[in-house]
Amino acid sequence: MPLFRFTRKGGLSRGPRPHSPLPWIALIALIVGLIALAFAWLAGWIGRDRPTAQGFTDTIEATGPAHPGFRRAHSKGVCVSGWFEPTPQGAALSRAQVFHQERVPVLGRLSIGGGDPHGADAQARVRSIALQLVSDNGQEWRMAMNSFPFFAVPSPEAFLEQTQAQLPDPSTGKPDPAKMAAVLQKYPSARAFQQWAKTAPWTTSWANTQFNSVNSFWFTAADGTRQAVRWSWEPQAAVEVLDETARAGAGLDHLADEFATRLASGPVRWNLVVTLAGPGDVVEDPSTPWPAGRPRVQAGVLSLAHMQPQAGGPCNDLNFDPLILPDGISGSDDAVLAARSAVYSHSFNRRERETARGEAGGAAGVSK
Incomplete structure (x- = not known):
């Protein structure tokens, strides 16, 4: 038709x-x-x-007074620089160029936990190191590591709950203990973290502190073999303990002053120790430690030789995003790792805007 x-x-x-x-x-x-x-x-x-980068950053900011231009977490720190020297054992694990050249330049930051850029060094339970390694092929490996051996909670949602429990109650100006008690009751890993905070020794220096990746990553070797790993910077300096009396009497900038004195005698070194996951080990949950007997490989040595104030220092405008990785290293499917990357980026941009608008007024830093 x-x-x-x-x-x-x-x-x-x-x-x-x-x-x-x-x-x-x-x-x-x-x-x-x-x-x-x-x-x-x-x-x-x-x-x-659901958690968002903006929501996380807003909540972290709300836990304490505002300090425009500074990192919201790990606000107080110093810039450091030096080099990394890999071992053949590291080169066997990953094809990343950082493990296949004689020496790699390093820029980084040593810091203390908390959002107060004027806090007392010796009173901070958590210490951190953030590093940028740039290899000859221009690829970067950035990392942000902490002195605690595992994360307090298993997911971004749980971390947001934990942070919200630290918000000041309008009626008292202090966090509600019942809310934190509820978080501890809900998450066994939070109770384990609290136990670590109460019992772990307070070392005298950044130099004799061990820093841990906490999150898991994947190393890919030249032949394509993939291995789930976590890594630590284990200090070569002898461990000395800062007892409660010494902590109470330490100066405001105890760690920075001590590190400057130590550097006057030469570089400070840590060994890069890579722990290999075994069958059944949880890769996506940073709150679950791996068994102590897992194989460990010394993959290189970090040497830090110089320190500068973070105000105007080269680490000041660097986002130490732990998912900026070279070929041969990749992130796991850990949702906390992805959340850290997103929050660091959002926070970095917020600090940049604060500085550009002149709100920082001499502040020393921007977001990780």
């Missing part, structure tokens, strides 16, 4: 009916709507029941 269509003059004409544009318009509208929805979701404008 022939098809007919109306002509512009109102008559009938034999021929095919033209395609209607409506389906295409609907499809385009659907695509645009989905893009807008995805953007709003990532920005945190919708889906408020």
Whole structure:
């Protein structure tokens, strides 16, 4: 049967009916709507029941006084620089260029936990090291490591709960102990972390502190073999303990002053010790330690030779995103690791805006 269509003059004409544009318009509208929805979701404008980088940063900020221009976490620190020298054992584990050249330049930052850029060094339970290694092929390995051996909670959602429990109660100006007690009750790893904080020795220096990746990563060898790993910087300096009396009497900048004195005698070194996951080890949960008997490989030596104040220092405007990795090293599917990367980026951009608007007023840092 022939098809007919109306002509512009109102008559009938034999021929095919033209395609209607409506389906295409609907499809385009659907695509645009989905893009807008995805953007709003990532920005945190919708889906408020899930953690977002903006929500995390806002919550961390709300736990204490504002310090524009400084990192919201690990606010107080110093810039350091030196070099990394790999071992053949490290080269066998990963094809990353950092393990296949004689020496790799290092820029980094030593810091203490907490959001107070004027806090007392000796009173900070957590210490941190953040490093950037740049190999001859231009690829970078950035890491942000801590003195605790495992993460307190297993997921971003749990970490947000823990941070929210630290928010000051408007009626008292202090966190509600019942809220933190609820977090400890809900997460056994949080109780284990609290026990670590109470019993682990307080060492006298950054130099004799061990720093741990906590999150898991994958090393890929030259032949394509993949191995799940965690790594630590284990100090070559002898471990000395700072007892409670000494901590109480230590100066505000105890760690920085001690490290400067130590550097005057030569570089400070740590061994890079890589722990290899065994069958059944949990790779995606940073709150679950691996068994103590897992194989360990010394993959290189870090030497730090110079220190500068972070105000105006070369580490000041560097985002130590732990997912900036070279070929041969990749992140695991650990959701906490992905959340750290996202929050560091959001926080970094926020600090940059604060500094650009002149709000920092001499502040010494931006986000990790």
